Amino acid sequence: MNKKNNKSRLLYQLKVTLVGSKPPIWRRLIVKDNTGLDQLHSILQVAMGWDNYHLHQYKIGKSYFGIPDHDFDMDIRDERLVYLRDIISTPKDNFVYEYDFGDGWEHKVILEKIFPLDFSNTPVVIKGKKACPPEDCGGIWGYYDFLEAIKNPKHEEHESMIEWVGGAFDPDEFDMNMINKELDNLK
Template identity: 45%
Template sequence: MPRQIFQLKVSLTDVTPAVWRRVLVPGGYTLDRVHRVIQHVMGWRDCHLHCFDIDGSQYGEPDPDGESALLDELDARLDAVVGKGGRFRYTYDFGDWWEHGVVVEDVFGADPDERYPVCVDGAQACPPEDVGGPFGYRVFLAAIADPTHPDHELMRGWIDGREFDRAAFDVGRATTLARRLA
């Protein structure tokens, strides 16, 4: 039987216009690898804690002090915790609280001529790290667009003075990063 490929649509919640990615990942990936794929196709830098909420169970990196009840993401395979049509939540950066809705759009046999993971589609640039969650991102966008905004210079410094094109998304770069780092 060929290995199963999961087509996931990952959408950042509470952000307009929508920031989303469609990615193909092997069903045999453990959730820690799915985490790395999401990080790189979305454009995050993996600087913060994260967790998956799937059917009422939470998965992530277990707390060495035992203070959180997270199940170990290294012990959970994607194909064991969700199937076609399944939905779950992935949260990144518990301070900014970037919540992503993930839908398993399809499950199919792997193409022997394809390398996985692969990002096949998406829209919009990922918000900068540590910008303050969805609310902070709205403030950031307003400030960088308006040179007279009181936080314009502060927010430009946040992105090291570079231009920020919120519509920019490069599917080829997302695939390259996901393959290299997942």
């Protein structure tokens, strides 16, 4: 797994689902097969709606990929040296992208389809459902507690949660055009 030959040959259609979300919070996107895992992190942050405030890692089989930190005693391989095509190459191949170790947001990433390179404008989100949970809401269970509080004006934390989230939050919102404009800024 290295970055010797970085010429893209294929397009990958990926489905990214926030593990434990019911109904599912997910995105379908098209990326090039030569997307580095470090680049994929930036793409996933935008596609899902995260703000890149926290650490992340990939779990691929029994291996972990991320940014090695010599201050921590973890066996983590350098994501900057690995392409997407090095870890998945057949439809149904999958791995886990974890964001924010405190909240533990796990995303299952599945390779759905492979297309010949057609010089498509990538990365691009082609479909999705639901809004991304707010940063630092306490993981999937904290998110459901947050939703309960903001939906019920009589809930003891309703006012503080509305203020914390900045006045309003629509869990059903998914703005593909806005996400794709932000993805354009990554290019």
